[in-house]
Amino acid sequence: MSDHTPGNHNQTAQGAGPGTMKPGFHNTDGQGIAGHGSFFQATDLAREDAIKATDWVRKHVDRRTIDLGDRMDDAREHMYELEKDGQIIIHRIGEQHEPVTVKTLFGWDKQIPTKQLWHHKSCGQCGNIPGYPTSLLWLMNGFGFVPGKDYLDETDQTSCTAWNYHGSGIGNVESLAAVFLRNFHQAYVSGKQHGHELGHFFPLVHCGTSFGNYKEIRKYLIESAELREKVTKILGKLGRLVDGKLVIPEEIIHYSEWVHVMRNRIASELQTIDVSNIRTTAHVACHYYKMVHEDAIYDPDVLGGNRTAIITSTAKALGAQVIDYSTWYDCCGFGFRHIISEREFTRSFTMDRKIRVVREEANADVLLTNDTGCVTTMDKNQWIGKAHEQNFQVPIMAEVQFAALACGADPLKIVQLQWHASPCEDLVEKMGISWSEAKKHFQAYLKEVEAGNIEYLYNPELAYGGKV
């Protein structure tokens, strides 16, 4: 019988004893453990001590709270120094942004502004899953936010262009940095046009890839004087310096972080639908928490702080069931280039490693995620799965769409579920909302749209710099 006590398993696991090593491994003294070298000795810890040691490792190493001083720099510290030196201007988060402080993976504080936000859109989301941004704006309106004062959605922004970079390698750090600084300069000055001070609106990044990319680029920018010099020339040519300096935001904020800090208010002030019968699973975007991972939000009250809090925290606050599954750590299979030209990889990965597991292990009613690429990949590839006898289906949507549904948003007019290929109808029905009624209303509304009677979440003139 094998003993699975932590620390002791090497002594008893079959095939790991002396003389059973794979060819090529040396086991000169008979004490080495396969692959570790002959100097390696088993600890011989007593069961209790072994458990204690393992728990310590889980707590400190899994959560990466160890050795931070030496191993990891806080980019923000360097930014403050550069600012003091008169080299850059930091777009700061102030009282007016009504920030909430949260903890990141390394226990650092991060401020999440809740108001006066500049919506930095995602090309994948807007092009493909428009219910993402509409649900977010709808929730903000639900809190009584005034468009043009408490948030701004405008046409003066480009995509971060990181999808192309990660997919093709065409692009470079300099171009990514210039795009980042251009967009965020616009966020910094955008308030002016609407009668506010500089820095009134703080950028809220909708896309996971933009979020990861911007944080990475910000790090390079503050570390490399050469890069700063190069992009200063470009930004100068574009007329996008302030007092001759680059503007860099104090924090890079992802929309799911806004949802996370607002979750209890969403549940207590806006929620109208009981979702306690809904089984949710979470897939957190790789570029949210694996890229520049020190900055991702972890909360000890959410899964013991062993995973990033994003998404799960919102599902919990809404009162939904949160179900775990074994491949939570896997990526969705998007792969940037792969979703376009290596579709077999993307489909197989998403079906085998995500959808099947979420269906079979968790029997989930919905898989919630927080990035464009993940929704697209996991949503769109279910149909072709059938041709490969992969007959599992799970509705896929962003947590913000799920939150909007729980707050009574129209599944088609607001949450825009008509663009999703996965079977969202059952979930909506299970939440007690009639899909067929909603569809009927929506089809009637399309006739109105055709006649030019369009409903907006905010005055459309604002998008072009007009007044509220």
Next chain:
Amino acid sequence: MQQIFDDIRGDFRYDHELNGCLNCGICTATCPSAQFYDYSPREIVQLLWTENVEQIYDAMQEKIWACAQCMTCAARCPFKNSPGGLVAIMREVAIKHEMQSAKDVLRPFGRVMLKLITTGNQLSPDMIQPDHFPDWGPNIQKVEGDLRILRKAIPVKTLQTVETAWEVSLKTSVEMYTIWEMTGVLKSLELMDENLFDVIEDFIDEKREDYEEWLEEQEEDDGA
């Protein structure tokens, strides 16, 4: 070949992404691409670490394009290496050296590049049609209807577009073209796909003219 390696090593990110390697294989164990291709992030790191120039060149012929850029490896590596980040550098260098592998691999990605470089958006509603993605099924929308009207039914003005993900102002696009030029992105594109480059250049010229005209109109209006 040596030049290719020197270019990789000369990238200022190189020391960020490679700190040594324990050969522990955690990166490969968690790598989605390693499960599907003859590809291993650990191998990439080892190749660079041991400076085997020939094998590095070989890996750039095909393997590096397998990486999905998810950065799972980077989050997991106990040495704080980023095999995915190294792959990004190697791809840029492959393009700089006009490697055939890069040209072959990137050809099907051309449509996305075209969209991005000309409009600043990478994905647009008109790209997500059944004829472009037959494997996404016949009903990739749950409501029948004209795409233009369906987009107009989104209650956000900036999203009521078909050829771009959101409406991008002309000035913004023109600023982006300046970035492409000044950072050498258009140059890399020309190296990779001359035809695509020509199409894009025409488009950019046209947009710039439109912008100039618009500026002149504004001036006239102001003068009047």
